[in-house]
Amino acid sequence: QVQLVESGGGLVQAGGSLRLSCAASGRTFNMYAMAWFRQAPGKEREFVAGISWTGYTIDYPDSVKGRFTISIDNAKNTVYLQMNSLKPEDTAVYYCAARPGGSVSSPRLYRYWGQGTQVTVSS
Numbered sequence: 001q002v003q004l005v006e007s008g009g010g011l012v013q014a015g016g017s018l019r020l021s022c023a024a025s026g027r028t029f030n031m032y033a034m035a036w037f038r039q040a041p042g043k044e045r046e047f048v049a050g051i052s053w054t055g056y057t058i059d060y061p062d063s064v065k066g067r068f069t070i071s072i073d074n075a076k077n078t079v080y081l082q083m084n085s086l087k088p089e090d091t092a093v094y095y096c097a098a099r100p101g102g103s104v105s106s107p108r109l110y111r112y113w114g115q116g117t118q119v120t121v122s123s
Contacts, residue, residue, distance in 0.1 A: 070082075
């Protein structure tokens with residue numbers, strides 16, 4: 001059974017940093033893409049970053065480009081999201097997701113999801 005377990009969320013002041021982790025288990029993730037999404041109250045789930053399991057392909061939307069960095073440790077089956085220069089508008093529940101194939105921005109195309117971790121950025 002596939003499991004994605006996020007950790008690392010919390011409360012941080014604007015301008016601060018957090019690193020989220022997503023531990024993946026339950027299958028071999030070769031040929032899979034991993035991604036981070038976020039969802040604020042009353043808003044749709046938003047793509048934040050995506051990476052191929054090999055780490056060669058990385059995508060970011062303009063809203064986080066230059067501030068967030070996604071990375072992967074294949075030996076640990078763990079995906080990370082380093083978030084710097086955090087803003088209050090980054091406040092949301094952050095989810096890890098996985099899908100066979102390449103990284104895409106639509107949450108509907110992801111097969112597996114974690115339970116989410118709350119990130120709150122105070123002004």
